[in-house]
Amino acid sequence: MSADLRRTAAQLSRDLAEGTTTSVELTQASLDRIAQVDGSVHAFLALNADQALDSARASDERRGRGETTGPLDGVPIAVKDVLATEGLATTCGSRILEGWVPPYDATVVTRVRGAGMPILGKTNMDEFAMGSSTEHSAYGTTHNPWDLDRIPGGSGGGSAAAVASFEAPLALGTDTGGSIRQPGAVTGTVGVKPTYGGVSRYGLVALANSLDQVGPVTRTVEDAALLHTVIAGHDPRDSTSLDQPVPDFLAAARQGATGDLSGVRIGVITELAGEGWQAGVMARFQESVDLLTKAGADVVEVSCPHFVHALATYYLILPAEASSNLARFDAMRYGLRVLPEGVDAPSAEQVMRATREVGFGDEVKRRIILGTYALSSGYYDAYYGQAQKLRTLISNDFAQAFEVADVLVSPTAPTTAFPIGDKVDDPLAMYLNDLATIPANLAGVPGISVPSGLADEDGLPAGFQVLAPALADDRCYRVGAALESLLVEQWGGPLLDRAPALEGGSL
Amino acid sequence: MPDALSRDEVAHLADLARIDLTAAELDHLAPQLSVILESVASIQGVAGADVPPTSHALPLTNVFREDVVAPCLTPEQALSGAPEAEQQRFVVPRILGDEQ
Numbered sequence: 180m181s182a183d184l185r186r187t188a189a190q191l192s193r194d195l196a197e198g199t200t201t202s203v204e205l206t207q208a209s210l211d212r213i214a215q216v217d218g219s220v221h222a223f224l225a226l227n228a229d230q231a232l233d234s235a236r237a238s239d240e241r242r243g244r245g246e247t248t249g250p251l252d253g254v255p256i257a258v259k260d261v262l263a264t265e266g267l268a269t270t271c272g273s274r275i276l277e278g279w280v281p282p283y284d285a286t287v288v289t290r291v292r293g294a295g296m297p298i299l300g301k302t303n304m305d306e307f308a309m310g311s312s313t314e315h316s317a318y319g320t321t322h323n324p325w326d327l328d329r330i331p332g333g334s335g336g337g338s339a340a341a342v343a344s345f346e347a348p349l350a351l352g353t354d355t356g357g358s359i360r361q362p363g364a365v366t367g368t369v370g371v372k373p374t375y376g377g378v379s380r381y382g383l384v385a386l387a388n389s390l391d392q393v394g395p396v397t398r399t400v401e402d403a404a405l406l407h408t409v410i411a412g413h414d415p416r417d418s419t420s421l422d423q424p425v426p427d428f429l430a431a432a433r434q435g436a437t438g439d440l441s442g443v444r445i446g447v448i449t450e451l452a453g454e455g456w457q458a459g460v461m462a463r464f465q466e467s468v469d470l471l472t473k474a475g476a477d478v479v480e481v482s483c484p485h486f487v488h489a490l491a492t493y494y495l496i497l498p499a500e501a502s503s504n505l506a507r508f509d510a511m512r513y514g515l516r517v518l519p520e521g522v523d524a525p526s527a528e529q530v531m532r533a534t535r536e537v538g539f540g541d542e543v544k545r546r547i548i549l550g551t552y553a554l555s556s557g558y559y560d561a562y563y564g565q566a567q568k569l570r571t572l573i574s575n576d577f578a579q580a581f582e583v584a585d586v587l588v589s590p591t592a593p594t595t596a597f598p599i600g601d602k603v604d605d606p607l608a609m610y611l612n613d614l615a616t617i618p619a620n621l622a623g624v625p626g627i628s629v630p631s632g633l634a635d636e637d638g639l640p641a642g643f644q645v646l647a648p649a650l651a652d653d654r655c656y657r658v659g660a661a662l663e664s665l666l667v668e669q670w671g672g673p674l675l676d677r678a679p680a681l682e683g684g685s686l
Numbered sequence: 687m688p689d690a691l692s693r694d695e696v697a698h699l700a701d702l703a704r705i706d707l708t709a710a711e712l713d714h715l716a717p718q719l720s721v722i723l724e725s726v727a728s729i730q731g732v733a734g735a736d737v738p739p740t741s742h743a744l745p746l747t748n749v750f751r752e753d754v755v756a757p758c759l760t761p762e763q764a765l766s767g768a769p770e771a772e773q774q775r776f777v778v779p780r781i782l783g784d785e786q
Contacts (some may be wrong), residue, residue: 491731548703
């Protein structure tokens with residue numbers, strides 16, 4: 180018996196069902212792999228070995244009795260450190276929460292535990308999910324398994340790198356402006372942002388409540404559909420959770436994998452391509468569009484004229500919501516408490532100021548101050564108020580585009596992974612990475628990023644994004660799976676098998 | 687309307703946000719925030735008075751449930767992450783200023 184970590188979660192599920200491996204073997208193999216390579220990748224902030232193995236043993240015992248909780252019973256998973264995990268440290272990549280151990284689980288964590296999935300540990304991220312490169316983690320950056328000198332994307336770089344380096348078959352991420360899809364694109368993995376409200380946010384440490392959404396990080400579209408099925412559905416603990424039927428993601432993915440897209444109307448978004456986009460990324464995108472055409476899809480160009488303002492809109496709405504959310508880090512009830520120097524009996528306010536100075540990193544301070552400004556008297560209408568109106572116009576653009584197309588497509592990110600350190604002192608250049616992913620968060624629509632191949636100039640992965648109307652996540656799975664099956668056939672195997680740093684299993 | 691922030695304005699905003707900033711941080715942040723602000727200011731005037739604002743992707747409604755006693759965190763669990771606790775309570779620094 181063996182546990183081949185290069186197999187997909189769907190294949191591992193079958194291995195478990197056929198008895199060719201056990202959950203304990205799989206979980207131990209993942210932990211061994213983490214021990215072997217995470218010193219180079221730094222995908223994990225905390226490991227959960229004992230609890231994961233206990234969970235794996237329980238899964239094997241269940242299976243031995245002829246019982247399983249579902250297809251992913253016994254398949255291990257990694258969880259982004261922004262999700263509360265009972266008994267397991269949760270830091271959000273920040274010093275201000277160093278050592279905090281939540282007394283409860285996020286609903287998605289409850290659901291993956293309930294599905295019998297051992298939790299391997301918590302993955303690295305930009306502090307409070309603010310960033311596009313995982314360089315803003317207080318605990319050091321994560322490295323891209325394709326090239327260890329490059330960023331793994333952000334803010335969910337840890338989850339993407341863990342999946343790309345075969346440390347975990349599956350991971351959970353969160354996507355506020357692209358933090359699942361953009362890391363997916365630059366690490367050659369699949370990332371899904373579900374419809375806003377389709378997955379519970381209870382126990383997710385909020386960055387921007389109106390934008391955040393939990394979703395799957397996987398190596399295949401089918402795996403994403405399997406994991407999405409586990410975490411989707413109404414949660415009475417989240418007032419923004421939709422009480423609607425969950426589409427059959429897996430059936431849609433399997434239908435797509437047949438490679439037939441007859442009758443599907445695909446809209447190429449004019450505004451999300453062209454000048455400033457890396458040539459190799461655009462070449463892979465165009466090839467993918469051609470493949471979808473050959474699969475029978477009708478491809479049309481659609482214009483979403485207000486998308487050019489999406490980045491600015493987002494960088495007003497997000498800091499405004501974040502500055503309000505992060506007010507809870509006041510050094511009173513949890514987290515760090517720093518006493519100001521040279522003050523005899525400091526007040527709560529002085530302690531709060533000193534704690535936030537030490538506990539928050541540069542990007543978090545930048546955004547809190549920007550948000551405070553955008554919400555302040557005299558500027559509210561010009562900045563935050565305008566941004567809320569732009570949000571209406573961007574949602575209208577989507578609505579009009581979805582009248583002529585079933586799904587919309589674009590490259591996921593304008594470039595491949597850039598070298599670590601390249602943009603860390605240039606916030607505006609960093610923000611540009613989220614250009615193509617942000618509109619979906621503003622409008623609440625679902626999106627998937629599927630690997631589209633390697634850019635010619637640097638040999639690094641590029642991503643193909645599929646967006647669908649709210650609650651039609653199944654369309655993302657159908658089109659994503661069709662593209663994946665056509666591309667994998669062309670490549671002659673999974674893209675990740677071609678990552679130089681992963682060759683020979685050394686990393 | 688200013689699209690650039692002075693060092694003093696950043697200090698004031700940090701004060702409102704309850705964050706102490708060092709002099710070096712103020713020097714660093716003020717020009718960066720000005721550049722960001724200049725960039726996001728591009729949306730001013732794009733949407734006219736006739737465009738309604740959208741605060742949220744979903745229409746939000748209040749969610750009610752029956753007011754019944756259900757299991758919840760114990761005091762020990764609720765206080766488990768507190769920097770300081772005593773007699774099942776959070777210990778906080780003084781909250782009233784000298785002027786009180």
